[in-house]
Amino acid sequence: MYEVATRKERLTIITTILTSNPNHLYSLSYFSELFGSAKSTLSEDIAIIKESLKKYGKGELEVLMGAGGGVRYLPINNADDYDTLAAELTRKLSNPNRILPGGFIYTADIFYNPYYVDKMSKALWSNFSKTNPDFIITAEAKGIPLAMGVAKLFDKPLVVARRESKVTEGSVVTINYVSGTSRRIQTMSLSKRSVSEGQKTIIIDDFIAGGGTVRAIFEMMKEFQITVFGCGCAIATKEPERKRIENYKSLFTLEKIEEETQTISIKPNF
């Protein structure tokens, strides 16, 4: 298709392909066909990229040997990047302007901002990077971008449980549950065709207070005989300490939010 590529071209294009598709395994043959280069040459390119990424804390390349082998990009940030994110978001989330009537916190600007969602997704992914889920699951709506971000990092699809069943979901399984905070009965539906028995998943949500929603997803997964590796969220409240779900990872703990004194206290956990 092209004349044989130069090293500079190969470094640029291999880097673009790998870093744009985290966790996706590319065989050396794929690059060999793309560039008309020998595999030994490509192995050198990949070693250079691997070293450079590592040196600058921009992620890692994992090289798998043998038949079925290849190379893939793991979006592992360096500790400095996580510290910067934690400090930046702590400052933003602690702004008393976020306090809403009833002692709620406004977060939509953060959970719909690609800049923060990308970075939070990486931080959440890193908690589960040794697992191999078949899909990521969340409940609509505010957790969707974050869960989608994590799904992309796993190179796997997202599945979304809905608050009300829609005709465009096809046949669904529905469960009722009691919301942890409002104590109201809520409904959650999942399209039957979106998952299969025996699959494995990770639950991701934006916010955990009582843990009712996440618990409902967990129970739903039991119905479908799906293994849940774990549960991650961006923000979990300190109170109630006993939540309806155990063993969740949260990037931040919302320790206190007070309307009267207009104070928010939030702490990073990463």
Next chain:
Amino acid sequence: MYEVATRKERLTIITTILTSNPNHLYSLSYFSELFGSAKSTLSEDIAIIKESLKKYGKGELEVLMGAGGGVRYLPINNADDYDTLAAELTRKLSNPNRILPGGFIYTADIFYNPYYVDKMSKALWSNFSKTNPDFIITAEAKGIPLAMGVAKLFDKPLVVARRESKVTEGSVVTINYVSGTSRRIQTMSLSKRSVSEGQKTIIIDDFIAGGGTVRAIFEMMKEFQITVFGCGCAIATKEPERKRIENYKSLFTLEKIEEETQTISIKPNF
């Protein structure tokens, strides 16, 4: 921080940073500090990356000269990539297994799959790449990943209008509208603090049938005195031909869906 970087390192790291952050402008000073390299050297690096990306159809670099200048990545695919995507999704979407009772089409597996969402986002973005919106807007829930994908390509936030107002949105503006297909009265709410008067936006949604939802977002934007540059969706139905919104871009036209004969006819427009 590091010893002066080699060209190989710089090519890898500059490529990673630029392609991971489409449309984000990076000054040469930023890279100069990162690598301890002269700007003339960095200009050469950027020229090499620009040529390589162009040659392999992996996007373009735009170099802006002078004070306030810098370089940014434009995720412009080559025509072949769009053709491949159009063919692949046409085949997938035409599968009669997708037909749901009532003549609806099941698409959740596609709109929640990062692989397809990334590619569709680029195709939609390319229709509006000459505009400079302050944010992208959609209505919950299935359009959120696609709209978030487009928002990321513009390096701008997403705003999500909700079907029911939530306490966590703060003060909202609510409008009622008639759904184009179900003819039922629906409600849409938008948090007041999510947008400001005088801003500019693009509406993105997964699916347009009657156009009622998109029209409602459009009316909502008028309330806030926000300019709408345009409207884009992944799939629009052929019927009704007269929709409640004019001048929308759709990646696919759903020409026919018939429960009795189990046929779907869908055509790409890109």
